[in-house]
Amino acid sequence: MSASGLKTGQPPVEQARSGAFKLTWRLLLIGIGALVLLLSVTRFFTGAVDLTSAGAINAAVALAVPIGLAGLGGLWSERAGVVNIGLEGMMILGTWAGAWGAIQFANPWMGVLAGAIGGAAGGLLHAVATVTFGVDHIISGVAITILGGGITEFLSKVTFAEMPGGGDTQSPPVPKPQVVSLPGIGEPLAELESQRWFLISDLAGILRGLTTNVSLFTILAVLLVPLTFYVLWRTAFGLRLRSCGERPVAAESLGVNVYTYKYAAVVISGALAGLGGAFLSLVASSAYREGQTGGRGFIGLAAMIFGNWRPGGLAGGALLFGYTDGLQLRRGGESVHALLLLVAILIAAVAVYQLVRQQRTQAAIITGSAAVIVFAIFALTDSVPGQFTSVTPHITTLLVLSLAAQRLRMPAADGLPYRKGQAK
């Protein structure tokens, strides 16, 4: 994760590519619309109803939130120039602290707060190590991940093991944050969904998944994405923070206290990862359990890179991972098999685009044959074996990442050591 491989010679300014591609609301809505249409077509022809069912969408959001929160944490830290591979450790601290706070004060929101504080403590340690003492960011991050597992193991032995219903590796059940639904639309939407009409039922399923049985914590987590964007890109504080990640020497020459900003960024980063952990123990399940993060911190980091160090991009990456993970967990063989058709359609569309708009015949032929191969696999099989379905989210993310990787640009000074008063 050094900056060297990704320097493309472009000036490290955000506007560099704006001439080539600018994401507007209109474009975004068209994109979402096309995606829903594509899902609907696939659902209609394959009969894999789970692709757009309310349950799948609900599961997708629930699985995406912890990844997205970890990714947001990574974003804050890396935008200030500190690589945070300790997100997993901070998340683990968050799972324990979230459950402990909720049980101790018999209030789920105290758990949310405690989770953030637990993660922030991990972030503070990372900041002390990397900013004050100049420890290599990767080494400190790995140490924090190991430390997070060890500390929580010890802490649950002295806390949860003493509580009725708890044990060395798990907490008693925790009080959960309230679950809300948009009143009055759940029933009609469910009715529409069950009709299996083209597009209408799919839209109903997606809407119902997004509006019923949503935890208040989920809503909070979703709101943190635009909030992060606003703070980092629309305030002076955010501009200064990002300048520390792009060119700390320049920031320093303009009077920005780089250390303070890096500290703030890394502590907030830890708090967000801690929230992700608390979500796991408070909403996604109803107790702390050792090892329940299962590498989600690292996936969050990948989602952030996939999202080009931008909040919208990382939210998209987390949702993609959450959605495919939800699909494969719920009705793996059938849904993942249907996704093959979707992939074939997508690749075929790319081939047509290459042929018609770009006049790249050779590339179009290669892409076209890839589409035919995927379609052939789809047509010749009935279902995807379990050994493959469980890696669907990883493969999907990897594919999209490798396609998008050519255009990624990390903050210019990300991961580089910085000492106050250094020459360059």
Next chain:
Amino acid sequence: MLHNRFGRLAATALAGTMLMGAAACGGSEEPTTTASPGDAATSAAPGGTGPKVGLAYDIGGRGDQSFNDAAAAGLDKAKAELGLAEAKELEAGNGETDAAKEERLRLLAQGGYNPIIAVGFAYSGPLKKVATEFPEVKFAIVDDEAATGPNISNLVFAEHEGSFLVGVAAALKSEKNHVGFVGGVEVPLIKKFEAGFAAGAKAVKSDIKVDVKYLTQPPDFAGFADPAKGKTAAEGMFDAGADVVYHAAGGSGGGVFEAAKAANGKAIGVDSDQAKTAAADLQGVIMTSMLKKVDVAVFDFLKNAAAGAPKAGTTVYDLKAGGVDYSTTGGQVDDIKAKIDEYKQKVISGEITVPKEVG
């Protein structure tokens, strides 16, 4: 520059502390006893004349309310009835290497503990290695047949027979003719559960639909400790029309129970009587549990060892030997108990042979 030198020194100190902290917390290598309250008698029973017993737990250790706790119960019973001289319990850490497991077993053997029991198939490789180094020490391993030797006893269970019974129960209780199975990790051991469950369900209703999902694939063992994934998988089954879901997913099972509650469905627990140990508001959805009586096996082995004659090689604790069974806590299967017991007798008498592998 003083500042820089101080910085480097402090950084080194910090990194060192971090590593030591991690080492101290991560492994339980030191021969200290675990801190849980039930352990008061860990190295007690002074004056006992029986053997010094060493017990190495898998991840979770005493207090996991499942597999390891069952082994601990067997040990506790042995302590009370056999007058053990001393019992030492060590616990595996999450994600540790085989070398760490070897070291743990070696530590026990060198400390003069004999016999030594390793709980869980994860000890297979390490146990085999250590057993050859200490030919005079008697070893036992729970759930594994691969580690063999003249001084190794393999205590294995006929999980497929127990799963067969709960499969029968699930099919009898299913109104939609559709049941589900959530496995933690797709390893041969867990596939035995699936095979037995499916066979049991189909023995009652040959056309019943059985959904199967494994949460992760080896070597990723996160599927045994991820309730969020267990919940999502079970929700998918309930949404697809299943009304009874059986899990063999360790710690992820809590998520299965939650999903069952939300969907007004039923769930079946595993290994221990989970209707007694699950969260209070979830106990009602657990209609029965497949019992795997690790305590019986551990006590049996210790009794033989105390008498000086532990049997090397494989001992299968099946339905006939009382090694597996189903639970009746909550009274939800009382109405079909006679039917289940009928199948139980057929399995014991050999009239029905339960498949070990998914057919």
